[in-house]
Amino acid sequence: MNFMTFKVQENKEGFLIEYNSRNLLTHTFSKPAFYVGYGEAEIEMYRGNFKIQDYKISRVPLKHFNIKKDSEKVYIDLYSNDGYSLSLCVKEMEDRLYIEFERSTGTINRYWIRIDADEDEKVYGCGEQMSYFNLRGRNFPLWTSEPGVGRDKSTYITWMADVMGKAGGDYYNTNYPQPTFVSTRKYYCHLESSAYMDFNFKNKYYHELEVWSIPKYIMFETAETFIELVSKISSFFGRQPLLPEWVYNGLILGVQGGTDRALEKMNKALEKGVKLSGLWCQDWQGRKITSFGKRLFWNWKWNPQMYPELDKKIWELKDKGIRFLGYINPYLIKEGDLYKEAYEKGYLATKLNGEDYLVDFGEFYCGIVDFTNPEAFEWYKGVIKKNLIEFGLDGWMADFGEYLPTDCKLYNGVSAEIMHNVWPTIWARCNYEALKETGKLGEILFFMRAGFTGVQRYCTLLWAGDQSVDFSIHDGLVSVIPGALSSGMMGNGLHHSDIGGYTSLFGLKRTKELFLRWAEMAAFTPVMRTHEGNRPDENFQVYDDDGALEHLALMTSVYVKLSPYLKDLVKQNTEEGIPVQRPLFMHYEDDKNTYDIQYQYMYGKDILVAPVYKEGVSRWSVYLPQDEWIHMPTGQEFRGGYVEVDVPFGKPAVFYRRSSEYRDLFEEVTKLFKEMVKDDYGS
Known part of the structure; x- marks a missing residue:
């Protein structure tokens, strides 16, 4: 029937x-x-x-x-x-x-x-x-x-x-x-x-x-097409808002260590021609050293001892077109005054017997703000409004969300085992509502790594998490591509990663080559942002190398030059739920070869990106669907099939469709590559 x-x-x-x-x-x-x-x-x-x-x-x-x-x-x-x-x-x-x-x-x-x-x-x-x-x-x-x-x-x-x-x-x-x-x-x-x-x-x-x-x-x-299907998915779960306009001005530079050091590194990058949109100092609220590396003091307010005059410098940076970003997560370190306030108000999750519950985050212990308690949720939203938004931050990493233990007691009486998965979505909503209620949605950017069903409507930007500082398939540079594609299919069309990776353990150290290749990929994602990593002093840092800064200047210039195209893609994501980074089959459904390709992606419908994810290579094999393609760094023309191109630093394997309505813009990018590329980036 x-x-x-x-x-x-x-x-x-x-x-x-x-x-x-x-x-x-x-x-x-x-x-x-x-x-x-x-x-x-x-x-x-x-x-x-x-x-x-x-x-x-x-x-x-x-x-x-x-x-x-x-x-x-x-x-x-x-x-x-x-x-x-x-x-x-x-x-x-x-x-x-x-x-x-x-x-x-x-x-x-x-x-x-x-x-x-x-x-x-x-x-x-x-x-x-x-x-x-x-x-x-x-x-x-x-x-x-x-x-x-x-x-x-x-x-x-x-x-x-x-x-x-x-x-x-x-x-x-x-x-x-x-x-x-x-x-x-x-x-x-x-x-x-x-x-x-x-x-x-x-x-x-x-x-x-x-x-x-x-x-x-x-x-x-x-649906009849994958474009239509993904649009329906995002319509059901919710769609991300537009990125703030300031994001398109260039890189968000990640630096730690205090006001003077941050401004020094920022100025050096600017002097070398790096286009900057923001300065991100995740330790703006203080630092804690552990065996893992440099961690943060989880008490979410400005630390004037570590960042003197930051309350004034933030506004001076705004006048220069550079925004300041910080960091927050949903847990409170026991030694901080916010923990004391939350504890006294009864806003923290407890053990099943009602005793205090502290979570080990790696040589320091924190309380869990119980978001199932409406008063606690509103209080923490108030912390964001007062200590971050009113202070002048234009963005932050809204970290964690995954650590809800299953043996704690919550205000709503629901088992923590059932609440565990949904916790990141509640955390995203806390940040989102703080922006919306202060009229800052669309002006301030927060980015998250954790998520679950429904996070799409609240998270303004996904970030790929803590990749290893290497070329490994499962946890290095290339792992962020299937991450972007899979989450994009779920309606999270705005995705980015730490340029150069984050995790440095057991002798693993970031190299200059890794950073350069990662920056080449990041220029063709919605947001470019660097991170010093968990052990900054042991790893390559871009501001310590003139050649790397020149390479970064090139890639940020490409990112800024492509901003009219990117803005249209972001608008399409907001209005139709079509991700910025897309699998090849989304636009070439009849090409069976495209369905198992996970290390290339379409950047919108007109650009194909095939990041170099192996070290020590100078030639790179790329699969091009049947179409007419132009290699963006050189202007060389190709047709569909497997092709090989030279990939010295500064000439990534990026192609655009010859028939694209943005061809004039793409030709300007090709001129930019030819003007700025130097032969000694990798030396």
């Missing part, structure tokens, strides 16, 4: 749910689509890294079913011979198909749902995934956490991080998971829950979604 555009077809073996001519779910007695069970989990957190073990006591197929229909809905009761049951309601609403989970019986806290798959189908999304863009062939636990150091169990760096601090991570660890995936069958699927989940894409003929609490619903939406 037809109900608008979906069908629930019953037969002798079972039933089929179809939507817009796509078979989504097939349930038979021999191959059920629904399982329920019971498990007992052990969740251990150590400095944002989680060890999760589940002892599954039962897993029962719900083979039997009864179906009832009315004019708009289909009700399905599923049950087993031994008393387990689950009720579903299938309906269409706002051109989306919903399968709602209404109730279950028995001792059940584990659910498995199988979605139909094709053998040659590809799948993308699940939040921000740094190792793999096409998710087929692997399973992806969805739990916000530190992503880990190295993220590759076969490497020395990851092994050492595991041994020394349980912090090595794996391919699936991410700051920003989301229970949503996009299929090449041109639908997306979203599972509405904040519990621990594991999406398994290993089977040829189905995707199995596991969730540790009864979900509210599974939702599907379809």
